[in-house]
Amino acid sequence: MRRKTKMVWELIILIMMGGCGMSMAQQPPPVSEAVLHQVAASLQMHVDKLPHMPKLFGYTLKFHRNLPATTVFAYGTSAQAATVPGPTIESIRGVSTRVTWENHLPHSHILPWDPTIPTTIPKHGGVPTVVHLHGGVQPPESDGSALAWFNSDFKETGPAWSRSTYTYPNIQHSGNLWYHDHTLGLTRANLLAGLIAAYVLRDPAFDAKMNLPVGPKFDRHLMIFDRSFYKDGSLYLNYTGDNPTIHPQWQPEYFGEAIIVNGKAWPYLRVQRRKYRFRIINVSNARYYGLALTNGLSFTVVGSDSSYLPSPVTTQRILLSPAETFDVVVDFSTATATESILTNDAPYPYPTGTQPDQLMGQVMKFIIKPGAPSRPDTSRVPASLAPSQAATIVGASLTRYITLYEYLSKANLSSHLYINGKSFLDPVTETPKSGSTEVWEVINLTGDNHPLHIHLATFQAIRVQQLVDEQGFLNCMTRKNNAVACNVTGHATGPILDIPAHERAWKNIVKIEPGCKTTVVVHFNLVEQNNAPYPFDATSAPGYVYHCHILDHEDNEMIRPLKLVK
Ligand SMILES: *[C@@H]1O[C@H](CO)[C@@H](O)[C@H](O)[C@H]1NC(C)=O
Ligand SMILES: *[C@@H]1O[C@H](CO)[C@@H](O)[C@H](O)[C@H]1NC(C)=O
Ligand SMILES: *[C@@H]1O[C@H](CO)[C@@H](O)[C@H](O)[C@H]1NC(C)=O
Ligand SMILES: *[C@@H]1O[C@H](CO)[C@@H](O)[C@H](O)[C@H]1NC(C)=O
Ligand SMILES: CC(=O)N[C@H]1CO[C@H](CO)[C@@H](O)[C@@H]1O
Ligand SMILES: [Cu+2]
Numbered sequence: 001m002r003r004k005t006k007m008v009w010e011l012i013i014l015i016m017m018g019g020c021g022m023s024m025a026q027q028p029p030p031v032s033e034a035v036l037h038q039v040a041a042s043l044q045m046h047v048d049k050l051p052h053m054p055k056l057f058g059y060t061l062k063f064h065r066n067l068p069a070t071t072v073f074a075y076g077t078s079a080q081a082a083t084v085p086g087p088t089i090e091s092i093r094g095v096s097t098r099v100t101w102e103n104h105l106p107h108s109h110i111l112p113w114d115p116t117i118p119t120t121i122p123k124h125g126g127v128p129t130v131v132h133l134h135g136g137v138q139p140p141e142s143d144g145s146a147l148a149w150f151n152s153d154f155k156e157t158g159p160a161w162s163r164s165t166y167t168y169p170n171i172q173h174s175g176n177l178w179y180h181d182h183t184l185g186l187t188r189a190n191l192l193a194g195l196i197a198a199y200v201l202r203d204p205a206f207d208a209k210m211n212l213p214v215g216p217k218f219d220r221h222l223m224i225f226d227r228s229f230y231k232d233g234s235l236y237l238n239y240t241g242d243n244p245t246i247h248p249q250w251q252p253e254y255f256g257e258a259i260i261v262n263g264k265a266w267p268y269l270r271v272q273r274r275k276y277r278f279r280i281i282n283v284s285n286a287r288y289y290g291l292a293l294t295n296g297l298s299f300t301v302v303g304s305d306s307s308y309l310p311s312p313v314t315t316q317r318i319l320l321s322p323a324e325t326f327d328v329v330v331d332f333s334t335a336t337a338t339e340s341i342l343t344n345d346a347p348y349p350y351p352t353g354t355q356p357d358q359l360m361g362q363v364m365k366f367i368i369k370p371g372a373p374s375r376p377d378t379s380r381v382p383a384s385l386a387p388s389q390a391a392t393i394v395g396a397s398l399t400r401y402i403t404l405y406e407y408l409s410k411a412n413l414s415s416h417l418y419i420n421g422k423s424f425l426d427p428v429t430e431t432p433k434s435g436s437t438e439v440w441e442v443i444n445l446t447g448d449n450h451p452l453h454i455h456l457a458t459f460q461a462i463r464v465q466q467l468v469d470e471q472g473f474l475n476c477m478t479r480k481n482n483a484v485a486c487n488v489t490g491h492a493t494g495p496i497l498d499i500p501a502h503e504r505a506w507k508n509i510v511k512i513e514p515g516c517k518t519t520v521v522v523h524f525n526l527v528e529q530n531n532a533p534y535p536f537d538a539t540s541a542p543g544y545v546y547h548c549h550i551l552d553h554e555d556n557e558m559i560r561p562l563k564l565v566k
Helices: 033-041 187-192 204-210 471-482
Strands: 008-018 074-078 085-093 095-106 131-134 167-168 175-181 196-200 219-229 260-262 268-271 275-282 289-293 299-303 309-317 316-322 323-329 337-345 362-368 397-406 414-419 437-444 450-454 458-466 509-512 515-523 545-550 559-562
Touching: 033 219, 074 085, 085 095, 095 515, 131 167, 175 187, 175 275, 175 323, 196 219, 196 275, 275 316, 289 362, 316 323, 414 545, 437 509, 458 509, 509 515
Parallel strands: 008 095, 085 196, 219 275, 268 362, 397 437
Antiparallel strands: 008 074, 095 167, 131 175, 175 196, 219 260, 275 323, 289 316, 289 337, 299 309, 299 323, 337 362, 397 414, 437 515, 450 509, 450 545, 458 515, 545 559
16 A cells, blocks of 8 residues: 655656757758658558657657658657657656756757747757646646746746746646647747657556556557658758748648658557557647548547546547547457558648548558457446536636637738737736636637647537628627627527537547637636645746647747636
8 A cells, every 4th residue: 555645756857859860950952842742652651660658769760660860859868768759757646746857959959940930039049948748737837838948958048937847746637648848939840859748647546447458568659740751861841931021931830741650650550359548649730630440440439638538439530639639449359350540531731621642641550460369358448437527607707708810911821820819928818717617719710720728727618609600700800809799699600510429528629610619618627526726826927828739820829828816
C-alpha cells in the first residue's frame, strides 16, 4: 500500500536541437510543391515499424528508412535521449509532477518564421520556447503562457515568465494529455520542428476496474502529424507567405505531404488477433483526419481528450481535429483479412478543401498475425465507463458570444484571424469566475472548421445550429461586432447538426463548424468531481488563454487571454 503522504515526481527536460544534417538558418533554394510531393511519394509505405512512444530514438532522427537523418527540435532528459515525439511522461493521479524545463535550442531557428505577426523576438537572438501541458488542470504560473517564454540559459525571458520548474498537480481524471511549445507567434514553427510529446495520467484503481488492454504492447499511442521533406530529409516549411506583401512568410494552414505516426512516415505495426487500446492524438498543424480501418474493423471509442465516455461507442469513422484526442479500442480478432489500413478521408482545409489522394488517404498499416493470440485476451471494454456526461446549461452563470473572424486583404487573401475582432494583446474580455459554469455561443464567420481549445477548463458542445441569412448577419457583424445586436438568435434557426455520440463528453477541443452557432457549456471547475473548485489559485498571473488549435491560426492571432476572477 502506498502511504498517503504528499507525493511529487521530479524531472528535468531539456529542449534541444538533435540530429545531424544541414542547418536551415539560411534560406534553402525554392522548391516546388511537385518536388515535395515527389519526395513523399518516393517513400515506400509501411516499411518502418511504428515506434514505441516512450522509447528513445537516439540522436539522429530519420522520418523514414529512405530519408537522410535531419535536424529537429526535440524534448529529452539528455541530448542523447531527445526524440520526436519527445518522451512520454507517465503520471499518477494525485501525485504531482514537477518538471524543470531547460532551453538548449540553437541561436537561429531551423525553420522560417514571420516577424510581421505578433512574434517573440529575443533581443540577443536564440529560439525562445515555453511548454504547455495540453489538457492539464494546472495553476497559471505552470500553464505555459505564450508570454512566459525563455531563452537558452534563461538569458532572456518573456514578460509573464516567473519560474523554470512547473508543477502539474494531476488532480483531474485520468486520461490523455500532451505537451508542446506555446511561444507567442512561433508555435507553428516550433511544433513543426518537433516540440511535441505525450503525457498520460493514470489512475491505478480506476484503470484496474476498467480492464482495458494494458501494457506497452497492447496500450499504444498513435501520435499523428503531417510533414513535407526536402530531398535531403530536412523538414519543409514554406518561406513565402500566401499574402507576402503583408506577411512575408505566414500561411493560413500548413499541410505536409507525408503522414507521420510516432515519428515515422506511414509505419506498420504487427498485431495479434486481440484487443488493443490506441490513444490517438492529432498533433498536425492544420490537417484534420477522418480515420477509418479497412477489412471489417471498427473503433470502440472509450474516451476523448479530457474524459472517458459514459459508455463505449462503436463507430466506423472518427474525425480528429488538430490537437484532438480519441482513446479507442480496436479488436483485431474481428478482422476479415490479415492486414488493415488506417485510412484518412478528411479534405484539407477541412471541410471544403482538397480530397486526400492515395498518399494522404493512408496513415499506417496493421499486419495481423493469424491464429490465436500468444496469451488469451482477458481485457474487455466495460459497458459503463464513467458517470454520465450530459452537459446542461442549468446553473450557468453567464452567456458569452465568441465570434471567429478571418480578415482578407484587397486581393481576398487571408491576412489574419481574430476572435471577437480583437488581437491577443488587446485587454482581456473573458473573465469568468473561478468555480463557475458558463455558456459560450461560438459563432464561426469563416469558411473553416476551427478546433477551439481552452486552457484549464473543460467544455462540451451541446447544440450546433446553422445560421440563416449568413450574409446579412455577417454584414451586421462587420459593422457592429455584437452578436446580440445583430440578432444571432433570429439567425440561428437553420438545421441542427448532429454531434456524434463519441464527442458527447467533456473535452478541451471542440470543433466549430463554419456558418454555425455552437452552444458550448464551459466548466471553470472540476466538472467530473461534482464541480469541485480548483485546489489552487486559478486567478493568479499570468492567467490562461483560449485559442484555435490550427497553429497557423493561433499564431496570427486566433488566441485571446482568459483571466479567471474570484
Ligand atoms: C509556397 O507559397 C507560395 C505562396 O503561396 C506558393 O506560390 C508556393 O507554391 C508554395 N510552395 C510550395 C512548395 O507549396
Ligand atoms: C489534426 O489536427 C489538425 C489541426 O489541428 C487538423 O487540421 C487535422 O485535420 C487533424 N487530423 C486528424 C487526423 O484529425
Ligand atoms: C473578393 O471577393 C468578393 C466577394 O466574393 C468579390 O466581390 C471581389 O471581386 C473579390 N476581389 C478580388 C480582387 O478577387
Ligand atoms: C431577429 O430575426 C428574426 C428572423 O430574422 C426576426 O423574426 C426577429 O424579428 C428579429 N428580432 C429582432 C429583435 O430584430
Ligand atoms: C456567417 C458566415 O459568415 N458564415 C460563413 C461560415 O463558413 C461558410 C463556409 O463553409 C461561409 O460560406 C459562410 O459565409
Ligand atoms: Cu482556426
